[in-house]
Amino acid sequence: MRHRYSILFLPLHVLFDFLCLNASFISAYWLHFKEIDGALQPPHLILWYVFNFVWAILVILLKPYTFPRQLFKIRHLIPKLGLLTTLHIAVISLYLVFFQESFYSREHLLITYILFFILGSAYRVGGLLFLREFRARGYNNRRFIVVGYGNLSKTITRFYEIHPEMGFRFAGYFDHISDGNRDIITGNYEQLPDFIRRNRIDCVYCCLPHIDNTRLHNIVEDAEIADYQVKLLVDFRGFLAKGASVEYHDILPVLNLSSQMLADFRVNTLKRAFDITFSLGVIFMGFPAFLLVGLITRLTSRGPVLYAQERIGRGGVPFRIYKFRSMYVDAEAGGPSLSQGLGDSRITPWGRFMRRTRLDELPQFFNVLKGDMSVVGPRPERQYFIDQIVEIAPEYKNLLKVKPGITSIGQIKFGYAGNVQEMVKRLRYDVLYPERRSFWFDAWIILQTVRVMMQGRGR
Template sequence: MKHRFSFLLRPFSATMDIIALDICFALAFRLKFGTTESLFDVPYVTLFWFINAAWLLVLLLNKPYNFSRLTFTIQNLLVGLAKLIGLHVALVSVFWVFTQGGFYYSREQLALTYVLFLCAGSLWRSVVLILLKVYRAMGYNTRRFVVVGYGPLSRSIQTFYQMYPEIGFKFYGYFDKMNPDNASALRGDYTYLKEYITRNEIDCVYCCLPYIETEQLREIMDFSEEASYQVKLIVDFKGFLTKGVTVEYHDIQPVISLSTHYLDDLQVNVFKRAFDIVFSATVLLTGAPFFLIIALITKLSSKGPAFYSQERIGKWGRPFHIYKFRSMYPDAERSGPALSSGDNDNRITPWGQFMRKTRLDEFPQFYNVLKGDMSVVGPRPERQYFINQIVEKSPEYKYLLMVKPGITSIGQIKFGYAENVEQMVQRLWYDLEYLQRVSFSTDVWLIVQTVRVMMQGRGK
């Protein structure tokens, strides 16, 4: 069965709401009158059946459970519930007026019903959402997808679903014209695509418009009706890096409106900076004794200073000096700039290896945050020497320079330290995702994930 049990989610949700509404109605009756013996006597039995019928009518008119996997969030679920309750209250109010319900029904009992129902509806939605996301993250109830057109943009889609396994999308390969440069990365070419979609019951086909021709796209869309899969188009908007893409209609012609001022809003310029100052100051003040111990161990464990400073490139290409606890022996780069090769790098001290695994070497960068050179969360800053090499392979890196670099990032959590320029390019695609998701909740989530990596000693 291609779509497994996802089709049951809507009837399940409707049933849960009806059950919750009836239970809350009865519980409110009990709390108001101290008994439920007369609940199904006239006139309350009439009100009981009407609120059920009104709820079903609201569901039929609004289809409130039609969420895609990307919009299946607790915020959308709770906002949707509040809207449903608002419409239901309006219908019941009309019923109340026409039946002169003020003479028969208790306003307190009805108000209490809605309060209880809001709590109950929010609770079961939250529980189901969490359980379903955990279930999908474990590899169940997944949707299968392929990407047609191979390139940096198409790789970003695979990266996105790797970062968010709770959405439940499983990658089944790339398809494009075969050539010596991409043959090893592709599942096959266009001649093999239809057979592969049918045999593997693919649910979704992402088509990258920069890499696919119009005729091929038309064939994929025509075949979607026969094979029953979704077609989604990927357009390269990274060059615009805007949070406010809107669609305007000039008669029937859609026109995409783009802002050229990326992240130029109150949330980023004020709230994010305020959070950076408060959080970094708190860490530096409360952790000062602990940092002194780390500095002392660093100093005593090998020759050289406790701290290490190096020039990095920040927002808009401005250089600044980043601070760390020293994890390498002095003069580690006397032969020129070089990236660490991880556990096999003999330039790293034994204590430095531990600090890198637990990310303790990064703590002095909170001073950089206070100065305004960095943010707590943002793409990792690099040296100009390596930036020049990265841009040659992936020009998209220059967009990371439009925001402040950070102590931690999606790339740092999901990928870790890069051992060469190729790995730096791979990490780039994780950090580009952050640019489209800058928010307080995302920053908090990344900080929590960083703490988890530190506690587990999984820093790479």
């Protein structure tokens, strides 16, 4: 009979948990009241029945004892026990409150749960150690074969060789037989169904791309008749390290090989919500400051209050960025040119103060509301300078994966760049952002920016 011992694991697991629960209840009663008879008499007898009934309901609803062999480990078993115990405590607490059962000892209940968690953890650890040794000695094993021979198929066999405690035993490779694999392959595709039945194979690993869809479909259909598992192996290791994710189009699974962090819906949604909330707060609360800065800008030099310029945003899409004008009119009449720092003769005296305190960036909160920018992100540049930067530092293209921001690590650590070489130096700070962005990292950058503004240290 195949796996004659496996069918015992579930009932034994359930039985041991009930034994631990009841032993803990009675032992806790003895530790607290120094006698046992009262634990089996009303009203504690009723609570004892409720304890067992609630645990049985949780077991039926949550099915906590269903673990594949690969997950049958301490780091999965103990947390699951902790979750069940917590839920049991919650239900029993509701029962006591609802029926106003105030005469039960809270100390007795506390000791019961502590003892139960200790006993439950101990038998799980002991049982797992016994089972590993039991399987390592050759008992309670699963036999598996690999269809489609290649590097990936050798990887799965090596995995089970170094983990004998999982109880998987290799029975052979199946593929088209050729001169190169004749000494390795156990059989071809035509011999596969008969081999599975004669050797009572439990699991068939199918390796892509070494097996075509037609043969894979035939194996899956045969599995329903011969009662064995089929598992598909695809080598995603190089992609998973970059954050690949699975999307479902109705019932069709699609593997997204783009960076999960940059495409993650939850991250982008939370960041956008923060951008809108923060920007509205700055605009409404700082509206008097907007008017004051605009008025001083208008009175201290000839020209418009706001300055608009085309910059490149996420995905290379151009947009118009807004600032309070800090330079004299026609400062770039001779062509695109970067600021040469606060000593640049094109910058007005009031403009120097705005740049040191970053006040000239305030109108960009309207860019954030429009969705062109974020509060935190690498500073956007003009295409003219991007082309020059990419020739020196191609990694700049990574910054175009995220929205540009009002403030960034580069703005804090380096400040305004006076030439392409300084832009490249600032880049070494900003390239950190796409891989590290989070709410707390954004909050830290904003706080550092406020500190720079208050100290007037902006370059």
